[in-house]
Amino acid sequence: MQQDDKKTNRLINATSPYLLQHAYNPVDWYEWGEEALAKSKKENKPILVSIGYSSCHWCHVMEHESFENEDIAAIMNENFVSIKVDREERPDIDQIYMDAVQAMGINGGWPLNVFITPDQKPFYGGTYFPPANWSQLLLQISKVYKEKRDDINKSADELSKKLAASDIDRFRQSDKNPEFTNEGMTSMYTALASKFDNTWGGVDKAPKFVMPTQWLFLLRHYAKTNNQRALEMVELTLKKMAMGGLYDQVGGGFARYSVDGKWFAPHFEKMLYDNAQLLSLYSEAYSIIHDDFYKRIVYETVEWLKREMTGSDGGFYSALDADSEGEEGKYYVWTKQELENITQNQPSWLSDYYSLADSGNWEHGKNILFIDQWEDDFIKTHQLTKEQLHSELSIAKEKLLKVRDNRVKPGLDDKVLTGWNAMTIQGLLDAYAAFGDEAFLKLATNNMAFLEKNLIEQKVYRSFKGKRSTVEGFLEDYAFLIQAYIALYQSTFDEHWLTKANAWMDYTQTHFYDEQEGYFHFSGNNAEKLIARKKEIFDNVIPSSNGVMARNLFHLGILLDNSDYQSQAQKMLSQINELVIGEPAYMSHWGILYSEMVSPMAEIVIVSPQLTSVAKELRKNYLPFSLLMGTESQSELPLIAEKVNPDGNEATIYVCFNKTCKLPVHTVKEALEQISAYQKP
Numbered sequence: 001m002q003q004d005d006k007k008t009n010r011l012i013n014a015t016s017p018y019l020l021q022h023a024y025n026p027v028d029w030y031e032w033g034e035e036a037l038a039k040s041k042k043e044n045k046p047i048l049v050s051i052g053y054s055s056c057h058w059c060h061v062m063e064h065e066s067f068e069n070e071d072i073a074a075i076m077n078e079n080f081v082s083i084k085v086d087r088e089e090r091p092d093i094d095q096i097y098m099d100a101v102q103a104m105g106i107n108g109g110w111p112l113n114v115f116i117t118p119d120q121k122p123f124y125g126g127t128y129f130p131p132a133n134w135s136q137l138l139l140q141i142s143k144v145y146k147e148k149r150d151d152i153n154k155s156a157d158e159l160s161k162k163l164a165a166s167d168i169d170r171f172r173q174s175d176k177n178p179e180f181t182n183e184g185m186t187s188m189y190t191a192l193a194s195k196f197d198n199t200w201g202g203v204d205k206a207p208k209f210v211m212p213t214q215w216l217f218l219l220r221h222y223a224k225t226n227n228q229r230a231l232e233m234v235e236l237t238l239k240k241m242a243m244g245g246l247y248d249q250v251g252g253g254f255a256r257y258s259v260d261g262k263w264f265a266p267h268f269e270k271m272l273y274d275n276a277q278l279l280s281l282y283s284e285a286y287s288i289i290h291d292d293f294y295k296r297i298v299y300e301t302v303e304w305l306k307r308e309m310t311g312s313d314g315g316f317y318s319a320l321d322a323d324s325e326g327e328e329g330k331y332y333v334w335t336k337q338e339l340e341n342i343t344q345n346q347p348s349w350l351s352d353y354y355s356l357a358d359s360g361n362w363e364h365g366k367n368i369l370f371i372d373q374w375e376d377d378f379i380k381t382h383q384l385t386k387e388q389l390h391s392e393l394s395i396a397k398e399k400l401l402k403v404r405d406n407r408v409k410p411g412l413d414d415k416v417l418t419g420w421n422a423m424t425i426q427g428l429l430d431a432y433a434a435f436g437d438e439a440f441l442k443l444a445t446n447n448m449a450f451l452e453k454n455l456i457e458q459k460v461y462r463s464f465k466g467k468r469s470t471v472e473g474f475l476e477d478y479a480f481l482i483q484a485y486i487a488l489y490q491s492t493f494d495e496h497w498l499t500k501a502n503a504w505m506d507y508t509q510t511h512f513y514d515e516q517e518g519y520f521h522f523s524g525n526n527a528e529k530l531i532a533r534k535k536e537i538f539d540n541v542i543p544s545s546n547g548v549m550a551r552n553l554f555h556l557g558i559l560l561d562n563s564d565y566q567s568q569a570q571k572m573l574s575q576i577n578e579l580v581i582g583e584p585a586y587m588s589h590w591g592i593l594y595s596e597m598v599s600p601m602a603e604i605v606i607v608s609p610q611l612t613s614v615a616k617e618l619r620k621n622y623l624p625f626s627l628l629m630g631t632e633s634q635s636e637l638p639l640i641a642e643k644v645n646p647d648g649n650e651a652t653i654y655v656c657f658n659k660t661c662k663l664p665v666h667t668v669k670e671a672l673e674q675i676s677a678y679q680k681p
Contacts, residue, residue, distance in 0.1 A: 201237030252300030279427030321411035608651035
């Protein structure tokens with residue numbers, strides 16, 4: 001029977017690809033909402049909240065084994081109100097119930113299956129369950145719920161109180177005004193260095209996640225202190241990640257993480273948010289080292305983004321699945337014979353370059369393309385030139401990509417998330433800064449046009465797939481959107497971007513900010529009331545939304561000469577200063593803000609009829625502790641208003657610190673010298 005002929009459940013009307021995947025299950029699924037909650041109360045049934053996302057391998061496994069099983073579905077339908085949640089569309093719900101499961105002493109992960117009372121309070125949960133275990137658990141939970149309801153209510157009440165407690169209260173320090181110092185930065189560096197893998201780069205453990213903000217912090221530590229070891233740690237990590245199976249050697253783009261410690265075997269799903277941040281990281285590294293290896297990775301990743309992740313209207317999709325044809329990684333791996341047949345007219349060293357084995361270096365006789373020899377060593381061993389190597393690799397990749405395009409593709413999560421798209425705008429603009437390629441700027445502005453057309457009105461919405469979801473954006477969405485607007489201003493000097501950044505900052509202050517604690521809630525005050533209203537302060541694979549907001553406040557405060565914004569940012573950082581210094585692995589985005597507080601920020605103003613070309617020349621340099629402003633003639637921005645270009649045909653550059661300016665200069669070289677003299681290690 002074709003799927004179209006099967007009976008559908010309520011999820012057929014969802015905007016989430018993950019929920020739509022479950023629309024043909026025999027389970028009587030609901031989306032999260034009043035209908036399901038009311039049914040639970042009316043029928044006095046517990047609720048099963050099952051949370052996952054479209055590119056989650058074990059989510060697919062549990063769906064196939066259990067949620068497509070008629071007998072298991074019958075148990076669920078008789079005894080529970082079952083709710084499916086896309087964690088990417090509703091991270092607020094996911095946060096609460098992930099915390100709940102971890103508070104029960106259970107390792108978190110997805111799929112996340114949590115049993116809650118009709119008033120949303122959790123009393124049991126877990127992750128993946130094999131079908132026999134799942135059936136048994138369902139019957140047991142149902143029995144206990146009917147027979148020991150008072151005990152369940154009591155434990156659920158106690159757990160809910162814990163979930164409602166504020167992380168800020170746990171970690172805020174009593175000293176509200178600590179200093180931000182070089183010693184603090186050195187302590188963060190030392191903590192990160194102690195966990196570094198000196199052979200393969202990254203953190204010395206498996207699985208290995210990319211965690212871009214840690215390496216972005218180390219680049220700033222290097223710029224501030226000239227600590228060569230910090231730079232070497234970043235270089236080793238970036239090279240080894242991009243040489244490994246973590247990176248798609250044929251099509252570009254990075255997988256979510258490596259299951260081993262060598263970046264060899266990825267969990268093959270590709271997430272937009274990882275690649276967005278890695279564009280920034282490799283671009284920044286290039287602006288320091290000027291290694292064409294980093295440039296190639298950026299350009300290949302952008303090509304992947306355009307080819308596989310961009311809709312015709314300019315929106316960026318969320319993720320690519322790990323699986324195709326029910327097998328993880330099948331789309332990406334090759335037999336040695338297969339590769340040699342495709343590249344038969346090319347040099348035989350290609351198999352050596354990609355570490356291919358006759359019997360396969362991975363599963364089922366297949367090979368993950370993996371580079372285990374430094375480029376200079378490989379060239380020497382095979383008596384090649386760099387030009388010969390890259391010419392042959394380019395031809396081979398084109399052939400392999402053409403063959404691969406005819407394979408069954410992994411599932412595409414084609415919903416567009418505001419926050420993740422805004423992160424990608426930042427990554428593209430960092431690439432534009434490093435390489436001066438107008439194509440990157442155009443891709444970024446096209447994407448912002450999509451967001452403004454489809455996801456932004458009087459408020460920001462979270463998600464779009466064919467239509468806009470009704471869910472308002474979370475702090476993550478507003479924070480990355482404001483960041484993108486600030487970056488667009490510094491890339492174009494079009495002041496309407498700055499006006500929009502400030503407008504959404506006002507909105508966020510009104511609807512998300514908690515004046516009592518001094519941080520932002522993850523959900524706005526107009527959002528539906530859940531059992532807890534969280535504040536996100538820890539970085540994970542995505543930087544914490546409060547950390548991003550604090551940097552936004554600091555940057556916007558400088559650009560608009562708003563001392564209240566700057567003070568607010570300083571207060572947010574100062575209250576968790578010891579946590580940032582002591583746990584940089586989980587607070588590295590805050591560490592980036594810390595480094596900006598330590599190193600005075602340069603306010604660079606360009607006044608020139610050749611504004612674009614002068615700015616391009618300036619941006620190519622690594623200037624992490626600077627904000628760029630400019631005009632061709634005049635501007636009402638406070639830090640530009642009185643600055644003039646005495647000779648209309650010559651660029652005038654003002655380098656200022658805390659609104660105090662050096663003598664105006666007329667070349668980028670002179671401006672860089674002024675910046676360096678003030679910010680020298």
